[in-house]
Amino acid sequence: MYEYNQFDRDFVENRNKQFRAQVERRLDGSLTEDEFKPLRLMNGLYLQLHAYMLRVAIPYGTLNSRKMRQLAYLADKWDKGYGHFTTRQNIQYNWPKLKDVPDMLDALGEVEMHAIQTSGNCIRNVTADHFAGAAADEIEDPRPTAELLRQWSTDHPEFQFLPRKFKIAITGAPNDRAVVKAHDIGIQMNRNEAGEPGYRIIVGGGLGRTPMIGKTVREFLPKEDLLPYLEAILQVYNLNGRRDNKYKARIKILVHETGVEEITSMIEEVFEKQKSLHQAPPAEMIEAIEAQFLPPEFDTRPIDEDKLSKIIAADPLLRSFVETNTDLHREDTHTIVTISLKPIGGTPGDATGDQMRVMANLAEAYGYDELRISHEQNVILPHVRRDDLPEIFKVLKDAGLATANVGLLSDIIACPGMDYCALATARSIPVAQELSNAFEDLKRQKDIGPLKIKISGCINACGHHHVGHIGILGLDKAGVESYQITLGGDGTETAAIGERTGPGFSYEEIVPAIGRIIDRYLELREDGSETFLEAYRRVGADPFKDALYSSEAENA
Amino acid sequence: MARAFTPKVVTANALLEGDVIYMKPNGEWSRLHSEAKLFEDETEANDALAHASEQASLLVGAYLADAVKRKDGKPEPVHFREVFRTKGPSNYPDHGKQAEL
Incomplete structure (x- = not known):
């Protein structure tokens, strides 16, 4: 789990202070709504149909128990006791009051979270494979790259006023669980012939009014070239994107209208220039980020397979849960558990404050303190020992969180x-x-x-x-x-x-x-x-x- | 030919809570659609909207929404979006205005 350094802490704290003052000025009448609206949106605060909505970023969908408990605290103290996990690995609170939002942001800051860049025509929260660091099919954990992109894109002065919003997703595995081909930029880790890890870069995917599958503009990009290459893509977009028409302003339209060959050569041309200007992030900085995503020290004591299979066989509900809600882990003593937030007849993606605390407790007790949010609006315990499954299932069942429907008909994604x-x-x-x-x-x-x-x-x-x-x-x-x-x-x-x-x-x-x-x-x-x-x-x-x-x- | 004017209510969201509000006959604001003034005259409706839009310290995003007069004389929304705004979300009957109705 990435931990903020002093720079991150100061940055979030200053933004929260600024926003508190902006809310005060709105409330005392010194700011009009037209003046205030772009400021609140920069801090994730929308005005919806019945109330305000605060959208909080969960970078690359990764949480620990402390953060999850704080999300529960926000739900209980300033909302109606629940939160809504979204298809962009964010959480939304549907009922905050304007005057409380600065306090909510301060509470998020206490656990190194914020709502910055969850709205507006900027680079949004970078999403990642929710099985990152756990999946058996992974080339590398994509989250150090996602964190590098978070740092690079946060408040990046050149990319705060893009033609339109810009979404980046990354996966470290050949099996794409992050929908990378439907993002403005999709990044898929791969290897070159020498076996070195790098990235396939996909550009111009997107859904919305004009759905497009992204096009590969680089089959293999060495890792050290990532930032200048993405800057090249964004510069080409920033200069050539259709600012004349909101509905044609996403990069997918530019890629479609320009053609993939032409856009690739435009990107490559800027990249060559950008690369010569660009100072690569120092190796020790990359190493420091990577060090924060090292896998936990897995408890690899052998599993008593006979005992475990007997327990599972004896309980049809548990058996069904294991069949449906677990996935192959890179360590064979471990498994990945998906906690379905799709109870039969429930609202997809909603969890109560109590349920969030139950999941936090499970992560702490059995899951090396790691949790993930998936774009499919479920919560993941990425690393659990297989012989802990019966106990985990029991706790989930008591909390109304054991629906064995992952990947099935009722595991529905729905927007609000x-x-x-x-x-x-x-x-x-x-x-x-x-x-x-x-x-x-x-x-x-x-x-x-x-x-x-x-x-x-x-x-x-x-x-x-x-x-x-x-x-x-x-x-x-x-x-x-x-x-x-x-x-x-x-x-x-x-x-x-x-x-x-x-x-x-x-x-x-x-x-x-x-x-x-x-x-x-x-x-x-x-x-x-x-x-x-x-x-x-x-x-x-x-x-x-x-x-x-x-x-x-x-x-x- | 311009479309004939249909009756309207003035509606917005309250600045502090974001809750849906409606202009009452006395110019004050109510949380209830049934207490809204139904404007049957276009000029009067536009004047009321202009007046609402000046109240930046109370509300956000005032607009005119179609409504009809019920048998009891109270206004009723026309479009389903406006019907939802009078109630709250359909997935939580105890959230929003409907909790108190």
């Missing part, structure tokens, strides 16, 4: 939608809740198999609907909520944008419509091992369109 968001055109959370309720039987969900449903309440696509196997987009159609379906999206290394099926469905119709897609999939799959996405790729959209629209016509 029109229940909170001022930009939303329809609700998304209740659609997720009703879908989850309609398929509440976890055995049925397991039979349906791996399925990613992702729901956005507007075209901005915070719910990643374009890369959902089944995507749902809520729109306002002549004053009525209407939901468009996309199929075949994929947010992994085989990334794809889902295809629209046709006309949308009303709020009342959308859950039955998804039911018809599932029924059709179960009819046409070759066997239980063919996933929804595989079946879709084999048969295409037509059978599903038929299920969606012809049965609707029959029922009409």
Whole structure:
């Protein structure tokens, strides 16, 4: 876990002091809302539909128990006893009062957290693979790079007024769990022929109004060239990005309109210049960052496999949890536990203050004090011994956190939608809740198999609907909520944008419509091992369109 | 041809809490849509909005929202977004205005 140095502490403290004074000036009338709005947004404070919302950065999704407990404290003291974990590994508080926000920011500062650059046309919180440092398939832990990028991008004077917001994601593994191809810059660690680690650089991905899969502009970038190379990308974007039209201002449009070959040569040209000007960060600084992400000293005493399998076999709920919510760890005595924040019928990504404390306690007792937030709105215990699973499961079950649905139908991503968001055109959370309720039987969900449903309440696509196997987009159609379906999206290394099926469905119709897609999939799959996405790729959209629209016509 | 004016309420968010507020007939602010003044005259509605927009120390983002007159004479929102604003989030019935309704 990265610990702030004096520079970081002073920086956050000064920003908090500035913001406290800005809030005071807004409250005493010396600042108008037009003057105050950009200042509050720079500090993560939005005004939503019913209240203010504070978006707190969780850099590369990494937390320890102390930070998690402080997030719980904020939830209890200044919100309504819960927080909402987002698809960008942030946490949002939905009910803060303006006068309390400076105190909330000070409380965050106490545990080395802040809300800076969680809004505005700047480089946002850098996200990373939530299994970083634990996954068996990893080349290197991507978090030292993510931390370097955090330091480089925080308050970077050249990149505070970009044409539009700018999102960077990084993964250290070939299996992409960080959706790197749907970010402005996606970084995937790889190796060159000599076996040295470096980065594949992907540019111009994004969802929103114009979804695009990112293009590779550099197959292998040596690690030491990262900052000048990213500066080259950002300079090309800063100068050439479409500032004339908000909807065309993201780098994906520039890459698309310019063409990948041309944009690559523009970047390479600036990079050559930038590299000669650039002073590489001193080796000791990089080493100091890396030293803060060293793996814990794993307790590798052998596991009593017989005993453990007997315990697991004796408890069907535990067995189901182990099958669904754990992943392969780099140490075979260990496993990665995903704690689902998707209880049946619940709000995706919400956790109460008490639940946050339970997760913090588990991390401290069994998980080397490490926690991660995933872009899929779940919480991860990245390192736990496999023989601690029964105890961990018991504690989670008592806290309502043991839903064994990770990767299944009810593990739905949903943006806050029109229940909170001022930009939303329809609700998304209740659609997720009703879908989850309609398929509440976890055995049925397991039979349906791996399925990613992702729901956005507007075209901005915070719910990643374009890369959902089944995507749902809520729109306002002549004053009525209407939901468009996309199929075949994929947010992994085989990334794809889902295809629209046709006309949308009303709020009342959308859950039955998804039911018809599932029924059709179960009819046409070759066997239980063919996933929804595989079946879709084999048969295409037509059978599903038929299920969606012809049965609707029959029922009409 | 310009579209005919439809009745409106003046609404905004309160500066301190961010809660949704509505202009009452006496020019003060209420948290309840049912207490809002329904403006049936366009000039009057625009004047009220201009007056609201000057109250920067009380509120944020004033605008006119469509509403209709109920049988009991009280206003009722037209668009679903405005209906949600009178209540609160649908996933927590005990949060927002609906907790007190």
